[in-house]
Amino acid sequence: MTSYRPMWAELGLDLERHDVLLEALGGMYSDLFLSQKNRPKSMDYFDFVVSEIHGLRVKELQDHRAGGGKVVGLYCVFVPEDLILAADAIPVGLCAGAQFAVPDAEEVLPRNTCPLVKSSFGFKLSGTCPYIQASDFVVGETTCDGKTKMYEILAEYHPVHVMEVPQKKTPLGRQLFLEEVHGLKAKLEAETGRAITADGLAQATTLVDGKRRALQRLQALRRARPAPISGLDALLIIQIAFYDDVVRFTEKVNALCDELDERIAKGVGVASADAKRIVISGSPMAVPNWKLHQLMEASGSVVVGEESCTGTRYFNYLTPESDGSLEGQLAAIADRQLETNCACFTPNDERLDDIVTLARGWDADGVVHYDLQFCHTFANEAVKVERRLAEERIPLLRIETDYSDEDVGQLRTRIDAFLEML
């Protein structure tokens, strides 16, 4: 750990507070993950990535920068990773999932703000996220009012480029987003001094689609009974997808899937075949937000899917065919991004279908709708989710929570009662 200290100091981290964070994270990880029974052997790689969460990967980014490349921070699935890769820049998901930095953010932002927004901002303020420190700029998006306004304030501390995401998937909305994709391309070219070419972009898109396919394969394997992998491990893998090297990550996910194929053939699982199967739907879970999965699985159920930005919304959409021209590819990328059934859109009824498809296709006994506190888009959309699932006769539990542990007792009671009910 000490060997990274000079790098962290160079990045301007608050070393003392960063030590506290890493220690807490390490303890939490061994309690939640390493203590799980019968994990696939291939999780070793992902354990290693987490053990180096602020070390080796950050060093790779710094090495890339030393060679003249750029690093671009992001928080959301709407930012097209392939466009960034095509400019020989590295996209990286930023820290947004820990209570640790929330009190820092609350010195500036209103307290009645979603924990993901507060955590994102707090990590910058407290100097404890090496990823934002290593990023040359951040690409934000207008997916909710909290984030939109937070980016304005964040821009006082770090360079920020904001993409406007429309609220309707109309021709006008699509045109707007295509303009925004062009705008990001221009921004990337100006920052990196490199022109994005049709060939370069096609290669990058192939890589990103490959990553998505690997995650789709993993998701398909979670259909098996008994479940071959815990929801906690699957969630972790999707969280890591946001910041790991795309080629290496894809390879490792496929290797894991090979192992899961064998497990399924032998009937090996992480839970008994009659364990209650749960689909989680709602707000994103940024690393290290493992709270709900941990509670669900500690209560004896197994999570088999996430209709979430750290779930199907991250990997469901592949790039549509284009004529191969740069223009055509950019349009295909814009279309792909707008496929996302995020609660920022109105209407967003396709998301209701997605939840039902996941619950039925994965043989789920019930759905847990997860709202981050003050996440108004998902909280309000939950009303429609509730109605639809009642129609479909799929049991639903609605949970609203934040990153702190103070409500764990009450959550356990609800979860236990829900599982007993199924």
Place this chain on the structure above:
Amino acid sequence: MTYAGLDIGSRTIILVEFDGGIRDYRIVDAGTNPLQRCEGLLAGRSYRRLVATGYGRRLAEGSLADGIVSEIKAYALGARHLYPDCRTVIDVGGQDCKASRLSESGGVERFEMNDRCAAGTGAFLEAMARTLEVSVEELGAHALVAESTVRINSLCTVFAQSEVVSLVARGAHGPAIALGVHEAIATRVAGMARRVGPKERVVFAGGGALNACLRQLMSRKLGLELTVPEEPQIVGALGAALMASEE
């Protein structure tokens, strides 16, 4: 053959011994070390099987208890044992309030529960009683003698407390404030109960059901008759004991 249910709540710990009927029960304060309290309570007693429920159920899992069950299911089982035609259970406890609708066969069909906020729980009543300088046991009776009421706007325990303090400072009558406090909590709990679509018979249990004013207001707000067991606090522990007896 004696079985036992142990309800480890935030304010009280309740033990029910069951041998086909309730053989005995004990209600003690939870204190600051509930596990130690449980050990004291169980000293010298042994059962064929013991099931724990309540906020602290996991503390007892694997040591004192042979199994655990959520309060929601435990209250449903206990209420059905006492009243086989029960279709709705409302439970106002120390730090939680819950409402559950049961199927004809007694299974939980729908439930609602407060989140981390103490509004609508015993903790709210305790804080208000303290502010009004009466004991929580007397608070209900205190409110029932009120000739008028005042409106408490805040359901947040902390804000409601300062609201009560300013009402006292303005010379409002204690009983009128106490009645306002009960109105506030009854509105909240009745709202939660309405969300599950309550059906009769409605059993009102938990420590909150000991409060006569709350019983009256809740019944009026729901437009339903509420059945309060003779010992409303032991229903959860009874349900856990029933679970234990089912092996």
